[in-house]
Amino acid sequence: MAFFDTLLYPLQWVVAWILALFHELLTFLGLNPASGFTWVLSIAGLTLVVRGALVPLFVRQIKSQRKMQMIQPDLQRLQKKYKGKKDQFSRQAMVEEQQALFKKHGTSPFASCLPLLVQMPIFLSLFRVINNVPQMATGDIDPVGGMTVELAEQMDQAIVLGIELSSSFLTGDWWVKAVTAVLIVIMAGTQFWTQRQMMTKNMSDAAMDNPFMQQQKMMLYLMPVVFGIGGIYFPLGVLIYWLVSNTWTMVQQMFVIRSMPAPGSQAERDLMERRARKGKPALPGAEPIEMKPEPEADDTSQGKTSGQRPQPVNAKRKKKKRKKR
């Protein structure tokens, strides 16, 4: 563990510094510096900074997804070429040709390794910083970055909902256990839900065909369990980081699935439907949705023959009528 700490020291320094900075800011804005709530907000602020810094990378990836739609016909041709061939050589050949195509067009459906690999050390550093706070307070470990000994003491003793920030499921009494258990369940739940949304709505039909789908489905159920079990070791501060981070992912995911879905996925079909209903053209490369002819024409013709104007229909019923046809 000590080896890890020294390896992660620069990152720990930055994490501690940002934490202390937020605390300063919040104190300046008038919040009580010793209260647990202030520290919770500081941790939330740290999370938002970390996730926010990754947003430009994310936006870039979304933009390249648009370009992906343009090369869909090439991709489909490629899949047809290798359809049914399951041996190692063919699989490698297909993937290589696919990747070369992506490279040629400068797009890719993959996000790239760096954002994820960057988040892991940050999470670890935060974990170590918050874990070490009690020891920093007593002077066992040298304070890191902006976390002076006084701040560490403050954070150590900060009480939120009657719980110290550094206590975890394992180290606390029944009240601590209850609160942390609820938090862990919420977090595992949001993780499961976000993953599931992605798998059911945002994966193209071609991606769903891949032979590792079974494995991915298993992971969908396994991951929350794994994190749930790990969660009992996390101090409350880390649980809060996790909660804010997962909420951010969930909101981000909902936004992306609604307005910028992956090409060929169910979410894209929903989007095309919504656009067609509003009269907007389909996005380039996506399948346009055929809209049924408007029922108003039929109503007026009926009205003319029966001598009665078409009866006004409630908006909901109108939608139902349209869908029925």
Add this chain to the structure above:
Amino acid sequence: MRPGEDTESSLPAPPAGRSARIGHVLRVAPRMPFVWFMRAYRVVISPLYGDVCRYYPSCSKYALDAFEVKGAVRGTFMAAWRVLRCNPFARGGVDHVTGSVLERRSAEIWGRDGPANNGRMYKR
């Protein structure tokens, strides 16, 4: 885990003869902890986040190959450089470790130049 990425080990083959074998073990020993770590990582951690890599082979497979073929020190540099290259601004494509099993297979399929459109990442 990418399709077709699981290959047999790219470690140099142990030669015949007693003293040659000992020499081989001494040469290969330093890279083994890294190799074992990467294998464990690919089995345990990689499935947790699925396919993210812009390149083929994925960064973890590249790192595994680099440690197996090039050894501990060069492998570390190659893996680190690859991870830095694998960012949203990169174009991706096919990028093998020279001398790995995957690269040999690729050469069998496409010939020495690799698939079309891929260009040449570095001069061979």
